[in-house]
Amino acid sequence: MALNKAPYKGTQDFFPAQMRLRNYVFDKMSEISEHFAYEPYDGPLLEEVELYMAKSGEELINDQIYSFIDRGDRKVAIRPEMTPTVARMAAQVHREVTKPFRWYAIPNLMRYEKPQKGRLREFWQYNADIFGAPEGLGEIEILQLAVGIMKGLGATHEHFEILLNDRRLVDNIFQKLFCLSPEEAKKLYKVADKVKKIDEAAIKKMTALIITDDKKAELFYQYLKLDNFTDLKMFLQQNDLMADSQDFLTFVNRLEKFALTTYVKFDPSIVRGLDYYTGVVFEIFDKHPENRRAIAGGGAYANLLQIFNEPALPGVGFGLGLVTLTDFLTTHKLLPDLVKASVDVLMAYISPAAEQECFMLAQKIRSFGISTELMFGETKPKKAFTQAEKKHYRFIVLMGDEEMNKNEVQIKNLETREQQNVSIQDMEKITRIFKGN
Amino acid sequence: MALNKAPYKGTQDFFPAQMRLRNYVFDKMSEISEHFAYEPYDGPLLEEVELYMAKSGEELINDQIYSFIDRGDRKVAIRPEMTPTVARMAAQVHREVTKPFRWYAIPNLMRYEKPQKGRLREFWQYNADIFGAPEGLGEIEILQLAVGIMKGLGATHEHFEILLNDRRLVDNIFQKLFCLSPEEAKKLYKVADKVKKIDEAAIKKMTALIITDDKKAELFYQYLKLDNFTDLKMFLQQNDLMADSQDFLTFVNRLEKFALTTYVKFDPSIVRGLDYYTGVVFEIFDKHPENRRAIAGGGAYANLLQIFNEPALPGVGFGLGLVTLTDFLTTHKLLPDLVKASVDVLMAYISPAAEQECFMLAQKIRSFGISTELMFGETKPKKAFTQAEKKHYRFIVLMGDEEMNKNEVQIKNLETREQQNVSIQDMEKITRIFKGN
CATH class of the missing domain: 3.30.930.10 (Bira Bifunctional Protein; Domain 2)
Structure with missing residues (x-):
């Protein structure tokens, strides 16, 4: 039963x-x-x-x-x-x-x-x-x-x-x-x-x-x-x-x-x-x-x-x-809107080869106090964007074969629509982008 | 029993x-x-x-x-x-x-x-x-x-x-x-x-x-x-x-x-x-x-x-x-010291006449996000200082007859030992002192 x-x-x-x-x-x-x-x-x-x-x-x-x-x-x-x-x-x-x-x-x-x-x-x-x-x-x-x-x-x-x-x-x-x-x-x-x-x-x-x-x-x-x-x-x-x-x-x-x-x-x-x-x-x-x-x-x-x-x-x-x-x-309508989780970053890999880098980079970004959700499995950019629209993400981070080869990630600000590629070695720049300073 | x-x-x-x-x-x-x-x-x-x-x-x-x-x-x-x-x-x-x-x-x-x-x-x-x-x-x-x-x-x-x-x-x-x-x-x-x-x-x-x-x-x-x-x-x-x-x-x-x-x-x-x-x-x-x-x-x-x-x-x-x-x-000695409470301000009245002002001022200070403990009943300055030594207070605020007459409080920074009298109307200055900016 x-x-x-x-x-x-x-x-x-x-x-x-x-x-x-x-x-x-x-x-x-x-x-x-x-x-x-x-x-x-x-x-x-x-x-x-x-x-x-x-x-x-x-x-x-x-x-x-x-x-x-x-x-x-x-x-x-x-x-x-x-x-x-x-x-x-x-x-x-x-x-x-x-x-x-x-x-x-x-x-x-x-x-x-x-x-x-x-x-x-x-x-x-x-x-x-x-x-x-x-x-x-x-x-x-x-x-x-x-x-x-x-x-x-x-x-x-x-x-x-x-x-x-x-x-x-x-x-x-x-x-x-x-x-x-x-x-x-x-x-x-x-x-x-x-x-x-x-x-x-x-x-x-x-x-x-x-x-x-x-x-x-x-x-x-x-x-x-x-x-x-x-x-x-x-x-x-x-x-x-x-x-x-x-x-x-x-x-x-x-x-x-x-x-x-x-x-x-x-x-x-x-x-x-x-x-x-x-x-x-x-x-x-x-x-x-x-x-x-x-x-x-x-x-x-x-x-x-x-x-x-x-x-x-x-x-x-x-x-x-x-x-x-x-x-x-x-x-009395005194409550803020708390229905959606507020996550800073949605990270996704567009190529299966980027899995390792993404798991490790996500862990690094989190250690700077930035909330990061990693999408599992090879993802199409469109699917990542659809998911990003569902929750209050502020940034989307993508890595495909091209980025992999250059040791980079593509970072998109979902509010300003600004987009840039950044070296995954440059954690200072990456965290500065997410923290907005 | x-x-x-x-x-x-x-x-x-x-x-x-x-x-x-x-x-x-x-x-x-x-x-x-x-x-x-x-x-x-x-x-x-x-x-x-x-x-x-x-x-x-x-x-x-x-x-x-x-x-x-x-x-x-x-x-x-x-x-x-x-x-x-x-x-x-x-x-x-x-x-x-x-x-x-x-x-x-x-x-x-x-x-x-x-x-x-x-x-x-x-x-x-x-x-x-x-x-x-x-x-x-x-x-x-x-x-x-x-x-x-x-x-x-x-x-x-x-x-x-x-x-x-x-x-x-x-x-x-x-x-x-x-x-x-x-x-x-x-x-x-x-x-x-x-x-x-x-x-x-x-x-x-x-x-x-x-x-x-x-x-x-x-x-x-x-x-x-x-x-x-x-x-x-x-x-x-x-x-x-x-x-x-x-x-x-x-x-x-x-x-x-x-x-x-x-x-x-x-x-x-x-x-x-x-x-x-x-x-x-x-x-x-x-x-x-x-x-x-x-x-x-x-x-x-x-x-x-x-x-x-x-x-x-x-x-x-x-x-x-x-x-x-x-x-x-x-x-592994990984814990911070959490034995003592950390309160920003200890406020005390040295004259019974200052009770009303102190209760109301304490409430105002707290509304700026500054933690404030009010000592009840007429207190001698020495007693307030003894209590301040027991806990991690950062400031002591006193009001006696003299301050009452001038509409002021005496504020002492317990780290720097700096001391000043401030008008109780000047909440901007008071909060600036406590917030250290």
Whole structure:
């Protein structure tokens, strides 16, 4: 029976055109991360399941994780997210390295999800984290970095916005104002998270199960309508929560002073699904009306190192998925044309006798950093030109009997149509022609 | 209970110093592959197990594969090698793309092996393959590419050699000369494979179980002693096998003419463990007496697309693992110093009032492609200089009350010790200083 040629369900084959696109995006991400003095890292593909049990939340563990028992009877999982891994790694070295330390990675992750637009079971996700920054400043830098990457990819505040909230603020409002227990407050997170996805009646029904007092429920609906920092501040003032929200208000003040409010908006529904967040949480949203989706998410987590019995070390980080980002860049026409490979030189031999010289000359040209494709077997010039038209070659190099006898090659510039014969001994001239200097 | 900080058994955490090393090696591999007009691709992390059952061989399936049943009852495996995936992908597109086509990838793979020097359970492996090349020429180019990558990493023929054989040749000798069935010949592969690892007596014992005729066994020992193409040719001549070995002899002739014999040597023990090879097989060996190990392996496979019910399409490829390659580069001192991050600018504020300006200026400087680390919180100049000494910063930028009042920053070149104050409005001058022009 013939085997299936399709990739495993929910995964993707990256053929060269897709892979060039992925490389373009990843190279930009790496470049800009390095501009921010973030250092690269990576962790293993598999982790022991316990690592996720501690702080990632029930949904991830119960429904989404790819876990199995290995041959040594350990329960392991293919990494569904990177934060637990980076926390584990930070726990190993945080005593020795200068703080804050800044790391980024672009791992492949897997979650058992229903494949749909923007979501695959195997996905690539950029991650950046800063550990040990003073209150509020790591958050600012992470937002600057997120903006920097989006801008590096050609996006502006017309294309995207960053919707932001703070778990401490939410907890204050939910627990102090609505008089909920921490467990009840957590249930109310899920209602807030749903506000843009389901209708008002459904929200009220869900809310009624958690907040029984009508006045308090009304306040919750008021909270859900806040959509900017000014109204939020007024709400806090009216409800006597200013003093409890000082850290967040100082942070908002910085956002305003540092010109980040061009990108960053308050959003009461942003709470993030993962258990470990303890402060600022945010998502990058596509502003395009037909593609209103989160393309990145992150936040601050104060206590993740404690699961390794290490002292608390505050971290802030975010993840940015390749699939949603690519959709975003495509929607806004921000991608360069990467369909065709760009090769400098197509070399062909018109006489079988030139095979040896061509193989050796191609190798020499490549050693000067010039990409060279050699056509195999005796070729007619016309066939070489037809092939040259298919891809983005800049030059065509031919060798036939005549050139062989003179120890030369014929070089044609495919843009200017200029053509010349050059001695194959004269590598300086040959490389100068290809490098255009 | 505290969680384990160590990575899962047999896997590796890549902290920034190791990751910079990995990036250095991968970037070189990609760069040189592109010089050879190889295009990047990638496949999924998981494949259905059947893909490996077809052609990878028993050892891989029974002992080394990480397989499990997914939530949809499919038997899947974490990819233990890349060739079946690239064949599956080639099977999808080979009708549409111009042949030959050339692809490379640098995937992470997993095998359930006993962790030891040069071997981890999760490992990164460069792979390059060419499909649809005429007989013998794809093999030549793949060897040129292997040499090109090794040279690109600073290695010469003094550091490594390529040991090569041909399965067709081996089958001819084993089946025609020793009168073995294909199954017996395959068993004899394993004896050949062991010749450098176990002593002569053990080899003879193993051989006796397969070749009962003493004269033929003697011929096999003769074969095992061949260590260059000249002696091999003599052996073939003496045993009347020249006519049957024409393809390989033509290939050897090309190796000689194309100056590849500087690197490539005949080795009778190279047969490769994977079932799918059908022609030339080779391994790159470290020549260092204390590190005599294979750092890469590959070969030609003619029939891999048939498992997808597609017509045969000849392929040639090789894989080069990161761990063994890094050991090789370390042994021969070919690695640059990548322990420290290289950041252009360290910026610090000596007065809390300068925080806003510094955050905004750092962001501006980065947008010109200059890597800039901002020290958080009010800092003393001495502390900034101490930190600057720790990493490879090229410049230090300070802003205190005095500079604030004049709208300036103080910029110090840490190499020349030159120091100057520059207006923060004058981004042209600031970037010119950092770019050194």
